[in-house]
Amino acid sequence: MYKIAKENLASLFALINETKELYLPVEVAGQTNFAAYTAEANVDLDTLKTVKSPKDVFFPQSENLYTCNKEDNKLKITPEKLVDAPFVVFGMKACDIKGIEVLDRVFLSDPVDSFYAARRANGIIVGLACHEPEESCFCKVFGVDCTEPAADVATWMIEGELYWKALTEKGEALTESVKALLTETCESKVEAEKSAVKAIVEKLPYSNLSLEGWNGNVLTEKFNDALWNELYKPCLACGTCTFVCPTCQCYDIKDYNTGNGVQRYRCWDSCMYSDFTMMAHGNNRNSQMQRFRQRFMHKLVYFPANNDGMYSCVGCGRCVDKCPASLNIVKVIKAFSEKGDK
Amino acid sequence: MQELITRAKELLANGTVARVLGWKIGDMPYNPEPAFFETVESLDKFVYNGFCGANLSKYMIEASKLEGKTLVCLKPCDSYSFNQLLTEHRVDRDKAYIIGVGCKGKLDIERIKKTGIKGVIAIGGAEMTDACDTLAIDTIYGEKSCSYNDGMLERCHVCKGKEHKIYDELIGESRDTCDKERFAEVERIEAMSPAEKFEFFKAELSKCIRCNACRNVCPACSCRKCVFDSTKFDSAQKANVDSFEEKMFHIIRAFHVAGRCTDCGECSRVCPQGIPLHLFNRKFIKDINEIYGEYVAGAEAGSRAPLVSFTTEDAEPSIVNERGSK
Secondary structure: OEEEEHHHHHHHHHHHHHHOEEEEEEEEOOEEEEEEOOOOOOEOOOOOOOOOOHHHHOOOOEEEEEEEEEEOOEEEEEEOOOOOOOEEEEEEOHHHHHHHHHHHHHHOOOOOOHHHHHHHHHEEEEEEOOOOOOOOOOHHHHOOOOOOOOOOEEEEEEOOEEEEEEOOHHHHHHHHHHHHHOEEOOOHHHHHHHHHHHHHHHHOOOOOOOOOOOOOOOHHHHHOOOOHHHHOOOOOOOOHHHHHOOOOOOEEEEEEEOOOEEEEEEEEOOOOOOOOOOEOOEOOOOOHHHHHHHHHHHHHHHHHHHOOOOOOOOOOOHHHHHOOOOOOHHHHHHHHHHOOOO | OHHHHHHHHHHHHOOOOOEEEEEEOOOOOOOOEEEEEOOOHHHHHEOOEOOOOOOOOOHHHHHOOOOOOEEEEEOHHHHHHHHHHHHOOOOOHHHEEEEEEOOOOOEOHHHHHHOOOOOEEEEEOOEOOOOOOEEEEEEOOEEEEEEOHHHEOHHHHOOOOOOOOOOOEEEOOOOOOOOOOOOHHHHHHHOOOHHHHHHHHHHHHOOOOOOOHHHHHOOOOOOOOOHHHOOOOOOOOOOOOHHHHHHHHHHHHHHHHOOOOOOOOHHHHHOOOOOOOHHHHHHHHHHHHHHHOOOOOOOOOOOOOHHHOOOOOOOOHHHHHHHHOO
């Protein structure tokens, strides 16, 4: 285990950035999101949750796939170059890292998504343990330990010092490259921090949320439940929950007319939107109730059914914090429990 | 709040209304949600306190299509939105039984948290019977407090007044919360150089994630199908590409609601990235006031907005152009 004083982090970031792209939480106009490091960036490691999850480091909100151009009456197709240089994501929380595990299930299973796979192969994740979890957090429910980010390097911020521990080969290599700035230390402070934060997690109001009754085998029963007709009503049909979510993975592929060619791009889609999964025959979900139901059924029933019981929610609580109508997955789970639907 | 619940139960029980549109108690002290109540018993979960910021007017578009009347609780500022929707024939007055509810300023949990408060378990001082001066906040990290005004939404600091512009009956007291100059922020931006303005809006709008919450919550955005949702042309409503949304989406939307926006502030309340979207609309309101004379959208149902009514005294286009070049 190593450590580095908080005031030396700027040098650490600059050193990493000398050889690799570095993404970390940056404050812009009052809000903190993951962004590329620059010397001028206002790095913010204090905000617990970035507004958007860092998933777009691996799965960008919008990205080009290829470009078609007309050249001498011939069509020239230029595929977008895959990421081929190592980069570092610094400060990912345990829940967001679990989110990447969920995305891996989708994008790294056959047929492998080459854009995502290239980023995953080149990405080095430095996780940052949570220090002061908030009331909207419920990662414990999904088996996430916020004091132990399962990254390439795990870090803890304790009393103005960042403790650093490599957990994988990639992490060892990164540690080696910045060793000049780190000092060796023992783990006692980290152990004390971990038990203190775990004690806080126990006190969080959502930590004991029960997922009883939600699994891959309840499709028909849950799908047909009349409760959905009530639950969806305040929903504004905006995409906030899906776009701040670390596990929402749906995307749309579209063509952009550049004048003399076409740019084929993909962008995040939202099951809340009216053109979601629109097909030639029209749309298979034409009411907001159906779209609303889709989101929760996907996270709590369809995904576990296809992924060995793994839920596609990690309990980060962003939807709890951000839904304009104060709806969220916790309220949905509770509404079913209250109804006695266990 | 008790008076409100009693009255709602009465109106529901005697058949005057078929349902009640209000707010349902949340599972956190600060997250009540808009809700339709259809039975007297379900009203036990009705809540009305400082965290009921959501403007229910827009839900009346759907409620107007249902059988029977809907009792809707409108705060003073919400009543402007309802009037505007009436003017645009988007809601049915005969389908609404409006209880104008008192307002002591609405709270924003994000603002409370910006003061450094985290791990909120309970909040005292946000009930309508409270004096609304200080919030006592119990957190996982100890007891904290926050002044009510520091936790209030921006729009409450520039409140248009606590008078309901349309109602069937009134319940509850209000408190004057206006303590800031409404157009001060717009003037601050007007005074910037073009380069500074561009930087300001670039920083703010670069945060946009195209969730469309601002549009979907907006009572003035009541088109049955938004042009940005059309699949017939390349409107790229979901793609988060800097060059598009930074320059276009929010500006087009502001133009589209110009003269119809009541400045209800919902766009800024719901923005997950804290973009002060109301500033665009408020700039238009200020300009309309200065060019065509004072006009308050939604103050009166059926009023002709300056942008859709021609008079011979109207400013010449050259005047508008001149101002635009500043």
